[in-house]
Amino acid sequence: MLALVVLGGYPLVFIVLAAFTESSLGRPFQEFVGTATFETVLADADVTASLVRGVVYAVLVAVASVALGVATAVALWRSVRAGAVIRTLLLLPMITPPVVVGILWKLVFNPSGGLVDTVLGAVVPGGATFSVLSDPVLAFLGVALADVWEWTPLIVLLVFAALIGQDVEIAEAAALDGAHGFRLFRSITFPAIAATVGAAFLIRLVLAFKVFDLVYILTSGGPGQSTTMPAYIIWQAALQQFDVGRAAAITLLLAVVVTLVTLPVVALTRRLHHD
Numbered sequence: 001m002l003a004l005v006v007l008g009g010y011p012l013v014f015i016v017l018a019a020f021t022e023s024s025l026g027r028p029f030q031e032f033v034g035t036a037t038f039e040t041v042l043a044d045a046d047v048t049a050s051l052v053r054g055v056v057y058a059v060l061v062a063v064a065s066v067a068l069g070v071a072t073a074v075a076l077w078r079s080v081r082a083g084a085v086i087r088t089l090l091l092l093p094m095i096t097p098p099v100v101v102g103i104l105w106k107l108v109f110n111p112s113g114g115l116v117d118t119v120l121g122a123v124v125p126g127g128a129t130f131s132v133l134s135d136p137v138l139a140f141l142g143v144a145l146a147d148v149w150e151w152t153p154l155i156v157l158l159v160f161a162a163l164i165g166q167d168v169e170i171a172e173a174a175a176l177d178g179a180h181g182f183r184l185f186r187s188i189t190f191p192a193i194a195a196t197v198g199a200a201f202l203i204r205l206v207l208a209f210k211v212f213d214l215v216y217i218l219t220s221g222g223p224g225q226s227t228t229m230p231a232y233i234i235w236q237a238a239l240q241q242f243d244v245g246r247a248a249a250i251t252l253l254l255a256v257v258v259t260l261v262t263l264p265v266v267a268l269t270r271r272l273h274h275d
Contacts, residue, residue, distance in 0.1 A: 018248035025242040037249040046225055047233060047250055051257050054230040057144060058208035058261070064148045066201045069155025074185065076156070077163040094153040102217025105146040109133050109218070136226035139219050143227050146214050151207055155200045162196035163189070198269035202262060209258050230254045 014028075019038070022031045041047050076086065093101065108115045111131035120130045132142045166189070190197075212231040215221060221228035221236075230250065238247035 015248045015251055018244050019252050021245060023243075023245040023248065025238065025244055028244055033245070037245050038253070041246060041249045041253065046228070047253075049225060050228050050230050050233045051253065053140075053228070054209055054254070055257060055261055057140070057211070057229060058205050061144050061147050061151075061208040061211075062201055062205040064144070065152045065155050065204045066197060068148065069152045069200065070159050070197060072152070073156045073159035073163060074189070076160055090153045090156055092153075093150045094157075096150070098150065098213035099217060101146060101150045102214045105142070105149070105214070106133070106218050109142055133219055134223055136223055139223060139227050143211070143214050143218055146218065147208065147211055150214075151204060155204060158196055158200045158203075159193060162193040166192045195269060195273040198265065198272050202265045202269055205262060205265060206258065209254070209261075230257075 017023075018028055020032060020034060021029045022033050023029055072090070076090075096104075109132040111117050111129040111134070116132055117130050132138045210231055211229055212235065215227050215229050215232045216235075219227040221232050231254075234247045234250050234254070237243050237250060
């Protein structure tokens with residue numbers, strides 16, 4: 001309980017107090033300003049756009065990670081004997097530090113000799129260089145791709161554990177009754193792991209809202225504001241502009257947005273668990 005109070009309660013109280021006061025990095029809680037900071041933040045188009053962008057990004061990345069993770073986990077489950085080495089290799093992206101992941105994908109997207117540019121150059125000889133991170137839409141998708149690559153192994157691990165823990169006799173009985181392939185997966189396998197998939201989606205959704213390292217390394221929020229996520233704009237307010245009150249207000253708004261987005265997922269996961 002003491003650890004929860006110190007590690008959870010104190011930062012929360014600090015953020016709330018900073019949001020309602022004029023606070024800088026060196027002098028917090030100077031003067032009570034009420035909701036003035038929130039009004040300023042909500043009137044800032046860059047902040048509201050980053051919150052919307054964060055929701056779109058989190059949902060996109062979570063859906064892609066879960067879809068790929070479930071497919072990979074099922075494939076590994078169907079070849080358990082041959083999958084030991086592959087399962088170990090799949091965990092490498094997850095245990096790689098996010099900064100290293102960002103540097104790796106920056107090299108992949110490098111317009112001068114990067115993997116993407118090299119492959120496209122081989123397909124279209126004599127073509128112009130292809131810079132993923134210079135285009136607003138492609139840069140957004142590029143950061144998302146790096147994020148999916150990094151965290152999909154977590155989904156694979158969770159779903160695979162659920163698959164090997166299910167009762168094989170039920171699947172065998174269904175197979176004897178004529179259920180095979182996708183029908184067997186849809187009617188027997190997926191309902192047995194649906195609660196785990198829902199929980200994995202929730203975890204992935206929250207992790208996607210927290211993305212900062214990849215944005216910082218790959219794009220620094222650009223081009224323009226196309227990849228400026230909420231965590232990045234909070235960092236800018238606190239550590240570049242030294243406006244802790246503004247950063248705290250954006251943090252609380254982000255907490256509200258995350259809560260609104262995740263509540264339906266939590267309810268669905270609980271329902272799947274009870275079913």
